Amino acid sequence: MGEKVLISGNEAIAEAAVQAGCRFFFGYPITPQNKIPEYMSKRLPQVGGCFVQAESEIAAIYMVFGAAGAGARVMTSSSSPGISLKMEGISYIAGAELPCVIVNVMRGGPGLGGILPSQSDYFQATKGGGHGDYRLLVLAPSTVQEAVDLIMDAFDLADKYRNPVMVLADGYIGQMMEPVEFKKSPPPELPPKNWAITGAKGRPRNLIKTLYLNPVELEKHNLKLQQKYLEMAKNEVRVENYMTEDAEIIIAAYGTTARITKTAIKILREKGINAGLVRPITLFPFPYSTFKEIAEKVDNILVVEMNMGQMLEDVKIGVCGRAEIHFYGRTGGMVPSYDEIAVQAEKIVKEEAI
Amino acid sequence: MLVKVFERPKSMFPVTTHYCPGCGHGIIHRLLAEVIDELGIIERVAGIAPVGCSVLIYNYINCDMYEAAHGRAPAIATGCKRVHPDLIVFTYQGDGDLASIGTAEIIHAAARGENITVLFVNNAIYGMTGGQMAPTTIIGQKTTTSPNGRAPGREGYPVRVAEMLATLEGAAYIARVAVHKPKYIIAAKKALRKAFETQINGLGFSLVEFLSQCPTNWGMSPQKAVDWVEEKMIPCYPLGEFKTPETKKTVEEA
Missing domain, CATH: 3.40.50.970 (Thiamin diphosphate (ThDP)-binding fold, Pyr/PP domains)
Structure with a gap:
């Protein structure tokens, strides 16, 4: 060290x-x-x-x-x-x-x-x-x-x-x-x-x-x-899969948003919702195949960004209709809190259960 | 015994240029090559080509070269010179390139006293795009975008680059020359050599403005274009040295 x-x-x-x-x-x-x-x-x-x-x-x-x-x-x-x-x-x-x-x-x-x-x-x-x-x-x-x-x-x-x-x-x-x-x-x-x-x-x-x-x-x-x-x-594709093994919902985020999402995942798991994170580290080249694979395993993917849905389009290309894609974005300098992200994910999982 | 009294400069490729009959670029290219040869610096020259008719200057001068975006040559020259202070770095730029879209780059390269040499070719018109008004188009001159002749109330006034840059402390050598007649060409070469020597001696920014003829876009015969430089351009753009390393101080005080 x-x-x-x-x-x-x-x-x-x-x-x-x-x-x-x-x-x-x-x-x-x-x-x-x-x-x-x-x-x-x-x-x-x-x-x-x-x-x-x-x-x-x-x-x-x-x-x-x-x-x-x-x-x-x-x-x-x-x-x-x-x-x-x-x-x-x-x-x-x-x-x-x-x-x-x-x-x-x-x-x-x-x-x-x-x-x-x-x-x-x-x-x-x-x-x-x-x-x-x-x-x-x-x-x-x-x-x-x-x-x-x-x-x-x-x-x-x-x-x-x-x-x-x-x-x-x-x-x-x-x-x-x-x-x-x-x-x-x-x-x-x-x-x-x-x-x-x-x-x-x-x-x-x-x-x-x-x-x-x-x-x-x-x-x-x-x-x-x-x-x-x-x-x-x-x-050169780099991507981090965080707690995706047993995940029932995947959150896709990068940069600061991904870091906040990790705390949201902790909150969700405490509530019994197995959430995971896919975090692209290279945005080009984009980890399309990771999303293809993950879409075979989960029904719902929530994309979180500090914009109105940009990486969202690449996730859609990777997922290619194999899973539902949801989006939550804050913009203009507003940063999503981990609670907000957790609420969004929870809503998706619960609606799915009904 | 046969003695060779005239030959192609060694720094020039043995090719024919793409320039129109009567264009000044070929003469200025040759002066550049002659000065490079005479100073013996070809192995440590880096040139930056502009956007415009002379973008293809690298097809004629056999030295390391960059091709710049429109107006950005002085910034590229800055980057190159800062990495390799021992290289002799020149930019070759037309009037649209240097005095319009690249005004900020040329002014600040001069203000910083970048130790580079600029060949500024002023033919009072956009050549490659087909004869539009340039920042240096003179009052009354007709172009494809000033069809009634440049009128100050409508198109404003021409920019006098040499005079403007000579006001900057970072500028060490600034001259304006012409290439329409042999006596002017001889003076132009002297100025260009002085500009390169200014750089070699590490004295700061140097620029030579060449008044150049563009018969094609002026809509004139080459002979008439020569007369037009003499009668119309020189009165608007007086020739001479506006700053030399020797006068640098007095200019600053003025």
Whole structure:
């Protein structure tokens, strides 16, 4: 066991990135993630890295493009409205196949919305957001410790697939303080970055681009990207099954909502209702097969999110009519309590009994 | 004995460009390649291509290159230069790219004093999309989106990038040149070399604005376009050095 430190989620995310070898950070202030750039501005110069406060979210993501293209481990972070602004650059980064980590500490929307926790950027993160047929690898932590672990993995995954990885947190994860251990695992074997911009010395020049005027070439490029996404779906799905073995009802939730759901499950079980949780950790690739399997065993699945039903659609795809799907969502910065979730689940089980 | 007095710069691929007859891009590309050759920096150059006619500059200049999104080249250059301070980083941008959609990026790259070199090609029109009004379209100039000629009351005024950026403390070398006649081309090359030397010496942000001809979208013959640069563009966009590392201080005081 290593040493545990009490630290806020935002600062833990920043420190985890540094320990994962991130030396460049470009960002723009926005609540509730400001501790990340603040921490980086102090920390990166200590390890020979560089922090730049960009003039805009757009400039920040293109600084990431430049640094990622130059072969560096690089990160940016923002919150919902800021992530919307970055979407153009994220599309270019995905198209150019550059590895980087993007953290979204989600707040309520649409528009300026609010500054309290939300999960309403699920569609944006997993279904595109920017233009073109691309995907991000999306990781959703439900504790500060998991945020640390996933950030460290995110850099390896980005390098492995030459793809942007998004860590989708929310205002709770970002601002809550928890004891955390920074576990440095040996880095996996990763492909060399022989495509990077380093100056064409002793090699043919490198070119990082997204323009393919010939449709035959652009289709080929897209098929190559799709192949990569299929590989991710094959190798990278992560999901937690919590007390699902004997469950009569399954609650599906991720991030902060999943954490609250665990307490709801305890309450339900005390009442004699065997509830379980399926918690997707990767939102793309989504654990469709887990939901397919679980739908064979239970009649009812309750999806709980801090939005009006976004992951709900992926659960429906996985379940494919094999079980009843119910939804409970709070939005706008309102967080569901464990009692609310338990009441919803209990209602479903009791109605079923009638 | 035969002596070769003129040859293709080594940094240029031996290919024909896609530019229209009379376009200024080919001349500016060549000046860039000549300066890179003369400074002997080809193995440590990173270029950033814009969106616009010159997006394909990487088909002509044989160095490591990125292709940027519209207007974002200075931000990409920033990311690259911060990772590799020893690389010589340049962006090549047109007027729509730099002075319209990328105004924030260019101003703040200059304000930060990013140690990069910008080649800004001002031909007063959008070329690749077919001749729409640019931020640098001059008063009275007809374009496909200012069909009655740019009128200040309707379309506002042209943006003078060199003068504007020269007010920033982070800018070390700012010049405006033209490429429509040999004597101007010689002066343009000198300015471009000075801009790259500014970066090599670590003095800060450098930019050369090139007034360039676009006969196709101006609806003129190449010869008439040359005259138009002389008669219409230069009076609106005076040539010269607006800031040099030597004058940096006096400009700041002014």
